[in-house]
Amino acid sequence: MxxxxxxxxxxxxxxxxxxxxxxxxxxxxxxxxxxxxxxxxxxxxxxxxxxxxxxxxxxxxxxxxxxxxxxxxxxxxxxxxxxxxxxxxxxxxxxxxxxxxxxxxxxxxxxxxxxxxxxxxxxxxxxxxxxxxxxxxxxxxxxTKQLSQKESSLHDSAFFSSITARETEILRLIAQQYNSKEISEILHISVNTVETHRKNLIRKLGVKNVVGLAIYAVKNNLV
Amino acid sequence: MxxxxxxxxxxxxxxxxxxxxxxxxxxxxxxxxxxxxxxxxxxxxxxxxxxxxxxxxxxxxxxxxxxxxxxxxxxxxxxxxxxxxxxxxxxxxxxxxxxxxxxxxxxxxxxxxxxxxxxxxxxxxxxxxxxxxxxxxxxxxxxTKQLSQKESSLHDSAFFSSITARETEILRLIAQQYNSKEISEILHISVNTVETHRKNLIRKLGVKNVVGLAIYAVKNNLV
DNA sequence: TTATTTCTAACGGTTTTCAGTGATGTAATA
DNA sequence: TATTACATCACTGAAAACCGTTAGAAATAA
Structure with a gap:
């Protein structure tokens, strides 16, 4: 055949x-x-x-x-x-x-x-x-450069050296478009506390405002 | 030798x-x-x-x-x-x-x-x-799947169907952490106008606030 | 034990965002 | 021509963000 x-x-x-x-x-x-x-x-x-x-x-x-x-x-x-x-x-x-x-x-x-x-x-x-x-x-x-960048961005000096677990938690919520009041309700803490964490995040990450925080969060795969 | x-x-x-x-x-x-x-x-x-x-x-x-x-x-x-x-x-x-x-x-x-x-x-x-x-x-x-996904996100229905060039321009600036006043100075238009565009963006993209705009911008490679 | 960090909270004041509503000129289009 | 889309601008009021500073409690590290 x-x-x-x-x-x-x-x-x-x-x-x-x-x-x-x-x-x-x-x-x-x-x-x-x-x-x-x-x-x-x-x-x-x-x-x-x-x-x-x-x-x-x-x-x-x-x-x-x-x-x-x-x-x-x-x-x-x-x-x-x-x-x-x-x-x-x-x-x-x-x-x-x-x-x-x-x-x-x-x-x-x-x-x-x-x-x-x-x-x-x-x-x-x-x-x-x-x-x-x-x-x-x-x-x-x-x-592979992409992969390592993803990895390294996660291991970003700022990220692991100074951002605390709580701050990360709050950063994540900010990037989910929750405002401070909502976050305070979600975490059962005072709005003032959330604002403090927020301020510390802005300072530590060297960004200008929430927008900077959100972008940081996205780029570090927190959302 | x-x-x-x-x-x-x-x-x-x-x-x-x-x-x-x-x-x-x-x-x-x-x-x-x-x-x-x-x-x-x-x-x-x-x-x-x-x-x-x-x-x-x-x-x-x-x-x-x-x-x-x-x-x-x-x-x-x-x-x-x-x-x-x-x-x-x-x-x-x-x-x-x-x-x-x-x-x-x-x-x-x-x-x-x-x-x-x-x-x-x-x-x-x-x-x-x-x-x-x-x-x-x-x-x-x-x-290549990654690439095509990136591409498709650029061709996001919302993005190309309803967002105007001016709005995109403003979205880009928002994602660069400029506030309305600063954007108005950069573009030589009134703060009110910037605010209007901003509001329209929030409505059109179905997000809650600037954070949503910023994330949208990042995900669509506008920054 | 002491020192530091982290989380928590608060106060006062300024600036910005956001929602809603309305208006005008222009340019493209049906 | 009438319609539509776009960019522009304005006003209001409530809510949220932002800034600086202080400070106690708990956990952790030196």
Whole structure:
């Protein structure tokens, strides 16, 4: 019994013909991948891609006429079901985040090996995400930085060194939009006491007013 | 001229001797890696590792007596400069985040290939992070999920449907701890106007007071 | 034991917030 | 043209926040 394999149809958009030819050459050796079209500028991509039945779009982000980002946005505004792999000369973290937000499934640095394109196409076609190695590394680093920042902000010197448990309790309630009177009722203490704690918090945290307290609370995951 | 290569010294901690032997076997073929010791339980790791000069600790997270997490915490509390690669049977996202927070440099699923261990050791020794493939995938997914959530919060119905540009401007200033009078001076408008905008914001966003506004602003990345 | 911190509470006074209501000019839109 | 949305401004009064300072009781650390 022979398994009939459906070919993955690929459209390529890049302003450098030579690069397109290169990619086509690489993909031509792959039995389950077929290049069904290409565009040399952003303007062209949407029309082209909408009319053919490509499954995957390989999109260069730096293109004349219409920027790749704009193409991406248009693309997902029309909620096409196809997958997009973004191609870029630089592995700029901001850019990567941007395109991921918009909805790209993969991100390839141009310096990566040809085999990665094949891998990327297969991966996104199966519904997963693909990132070339250097980009993975970068993203992972910002990711773990995020984690450690969260952690370190919790271990914020001000937070653990001088804010008492009671103050934290009150800070939490302030950030829940309770005013002093309400907090005094919740904690069964005098309004004056709440106000004192509040004043101490403002002083200790070096903020100006309740707004500062609220923001501090949010940034330290107290809400 | 021959380059003299310093061997990377590795310590392994796992309660399964057979796994340790396996790793040692894999690493024995590597010229630049040397296994200098191993521990069969968590309790043992810290003493052992502190006294020898290993560069990299390969640490199983599921161990008897002292849990791997506890070992990790102790480890970084004593601020050892060495790198830690965490080994685990499951690629549980929560667990990964946990160990990354604490300070691990790498995470390997036990199902991964032997060569990955070599790659991991070299990578973390050079100061980078290493994650086995399945884990990368998982982390990337939660990462992009985060991004999309951030995005969706920006596209919060309330935010884009009813808040005007001027109101946003004022909201931003409120979140910067300016009071109405100060905002009126910054924007060269009457205090009454600022107050009106403020009231409208409170109404439109369904919050109780400035604190609610501030929190809304932070959560929508306006500060 | 002594010293310090923390929680509690209070007083007096000023400033700000907040709710409600109403009004005007302008610009876009139906 | 009429309507709507927006930004602007005003007045009132009650409530809340803010500022400075003081001070006792209890728990905790030196």
């Amino acid at each position: 022979r398994k009939i394999m459906k070919k993955i149809k690929v459209h390529i958009a890049d302003d450098h013909q030579i690069l397109i030819d290169g990619i086509i050459a690489v993909l031509s050796t792959e039995k389950n991948i077929e290049v069904v079209g290409y565009s040399l500028n952003g303007e062209d991509v949407l029309n082209w891609f909408a009319s053919n039945e490509a499954d995957v779009l390989i999109l260069d982000i730096n293109m004349p006429k219409v920027d790749g980002i704009v193409v991406l946005q248009n693309f997902f505004e029309h909620s096409f079901q196809q997958k997009v792999i973004v191609l870029s000369s630089y592995d700029d973290t901001k850019l990567i985040k941007e395109v991921l937000k918009i909805g790209a499934s993969g991100f390839l640095a141009k310096k990566c090996a040809g085999e990665n394109i094949v891998e990327a196409i297969n991966t996104v076609y199966e519904g997963h995400q693909y990132f070339s190695k250097s980009i993975q590394q970068k993203l992972m680093e910002t990711f | 021959r380059k003299i290569m310093k061997k990377i010294k590795v310590h392994i901690a796992d309660d399964h001797q057979i796994l340790i032997d396996g790793i040692i076997a894999v690493l024995s073929t590597e010229k630049n890696i040397e296994v200098v010791g191993y521990s069969l339980n968590g309790e043992d790791v810290l003493n052992w590792f502190a006294s020898n000069e290993a560069d990299v600790l390969i640490l199983d997270i599921n161990m008897p007596k002292v849990d791997g997490i506890v070992v990790l915490q102790n480890f970084f509390e004593h601020s050892f400069q060495q790198k830690v690669i965490v080994l685990s049977s499951y690629d549980d996202t929560k667990l990964i985040k946990e160990v990354l927070k604490i300070g691990a440099s790498g995470f390997l699923a036990k199902k991964c290939a032997g060569e990955n261990i070599v790659e991991a050791i070299n990578t973390v020794y050079e100061g980078h992070q290493y994650f086995s493939k399945s884990i990368q995938q998982k982390l990337m997914e939660t990462f």
